[in-house]
Amino acid sequence: MSTLKVLLTASAVTVVGAAGASAATLDDVKSKGFVQCGVSTGVPGFSFTDDAGNWQGFDPAVCQAVAAAVFGDSSKVKYTPTTGKTRFTALASGEVDVLARNTTWTLSRDTDLGFTFVGVNYYDGQGFMAPKALGVSSAKELDGASVCIQTGTTTELNLADFFRVSNMSYEPVPIETNEEARTNYLAGRCDVYTTDASGLAASRATFDNPADHVILPEIISKEPLGPLVRQGDDQWADIVRWSLNAMINAEEYGVTSENVDEMAKGTDNPDVNRLLGTEGDMGAMMGLDSKWGYNIIKQVGNYGEVFEQFIGSATPIGLERGINAQYKDGGILYAPPIR
């Protein structure tokens, strides 16, 4: 089915002509009245549909922030679920305006594939998960294992290299979505499931007995995950980039969705004032309303709030901030200043 989609999009590129990257996406989005956002087909905490059928999660939050910045209304987003394989065609063909879908920032994607990564919203790395009953304690013991792996990902390339360099053999069991991986893994079609460590934690959280599965200690790659747009429309890239930066900066400055109204009355911290539009005219520089930053924080929240709401230690996913903490707290999250 996904092949059909690729085919269709490929032919859409041919006949209709993609929303050329040079076209002003902002105008496009404004006239449509919503941001079309590519998300994954479902990774607990990262992107899922709530009881009312609305997309929620750590990744959709980026798109909601963009909608808040552009329209002053974070709900003006429409979602397109994409698999590891269909995501790039969806973005390239203009089917979506932003891709916020645990996608690793790599050189070839940033250049050859014709995209622009606007930042990193989660620093991750590839890990392995195995049933405890197998008794493995290290990825180095996986010789001969069957490994479930999503196709069209960096994961599958890292995996090939890892096993080759470690002189081990394995049987790749290719699958398309996280859900399929879960089915195959739980049915025992594969011994190990490998993907971004965050994705492993997210999947494990939905198992009936999460404690029966271990995440092996080795992290075999760097996976900086972040939102991306088509290359060639700098204004749109800037808007998405600074929407994300606004959330990270807000956490650093202590601006939350709770206290933002208070702070928007004016503070003696010019950083906060510029973020919330009470000083300078940052919004206009991007073609946005001066309240853009305020709207993001008020409606979506700062980075830390979103993290804790969807994937933090209080949620079933239970991820620690780790290196995703602010640089001041020992992490590597460091957003350029709003100035």
Place this chain on the structure above:
Amino acid sequence: MAAIEQDSDRFSLGQLWFDKRYRAVVMQILVVAGVCLFVAYIAVNAVQNLEALGKTFGFNFLWAPSSYDINQSLIAYNSRDTHFRAGVVGLINTGLIAVGGCIFATILGFIFGVLRLSSNWLINRIVYCYIEFIRNVPVLVQILLWHGVIISTLPSPRQALTATEGIYLSNRGFYVPAPIVEDAFIVVVIAFFAAIAGVVAFRRWAKKHQEATGQIYPVLSISFAAIIGLPVIAFFLAGMPLTLDAPELRGFNFQGGMVLRPEFTALWFALSVYTSAFIAEIVRSGIQAVSHGQTEAAFALGIRPNWTMRLIVIPQALRVIVPPLTSQYLNLTKNSSLAIAIGYMDLVATLGGITLNQTGKEMECMMIVLLIYLSISLTISAFMNWYNRRIALVER
């Protein structure tokens, strides 16, 4: 003659349209020109759009290392090989499923088609229900069902079902010992081909002999005996130059031996069973199309029932069966691209899937995949058309 000359004397532009003779030509030229323009428009448009996306068009990516592994490959392959080779691996896997599927579907289809005509009410009804059920459930659903059943009902490798040492059935696949041939095995191969050559010669001679004397030899059984028997004798004479590499449980999985993976098995069964239901109907209608008078006439001439079937009914039925059978083979081959749903690494999954995705060459990969499917289909059609002409009624 005179009239035509007169016409061409008074040739006017309007004639291009109003004169029937010219109009036909003009129309054809217009249509061809229109199609060419349309194709050119699409090509130019595609190039422009690719440019707008900042993408180049070219096939050099085929020679870069693929960097991904493929679980089923009949030729040597690893992640350092090129995308081209990965595509070939996929193509071979597609071929394997298509050929295996067509053969199995044909066998099943003929059995059910004949059973469908059974005079036994129960058999007749059961087969009827089977055919209706299979034909009306989408093939994708059947593929997923087979796969689901295989991976979730069969035990894990450590609890694998086993018939004897070396044969294991688990949710990782069906493992059997792999034959490893020694040099002397060539004798067996030679014996096999020699037997075939002998059989061909024998059949010719038998036919001539029959035409001359009317004496009939049991050609079929002698042929079978020779083709199977000769290599077997050669095998033992050469001192059994074959060892078996039995699969063995080591660590997570069985190592060694040969394996039918769940993905292959599921796809193979699903496609064969699905297509066999259509073939059964084709076979039934083919046999029914041969009028009963033919059989009666054969009986009246004293021809034995199984000879009647072989010499009178089947050759005539085949003429009705082959054309629609061709399109079933084409369908099966094209349906094999549904492999992607369960992760069988066919052409669409390798070149049209992972390669496409990792290199971002949508246009190029899809063009190659389309062209390959087109050529496979045209080849099957050509072969079946040739076969159809061969068995067609020769009017004397």
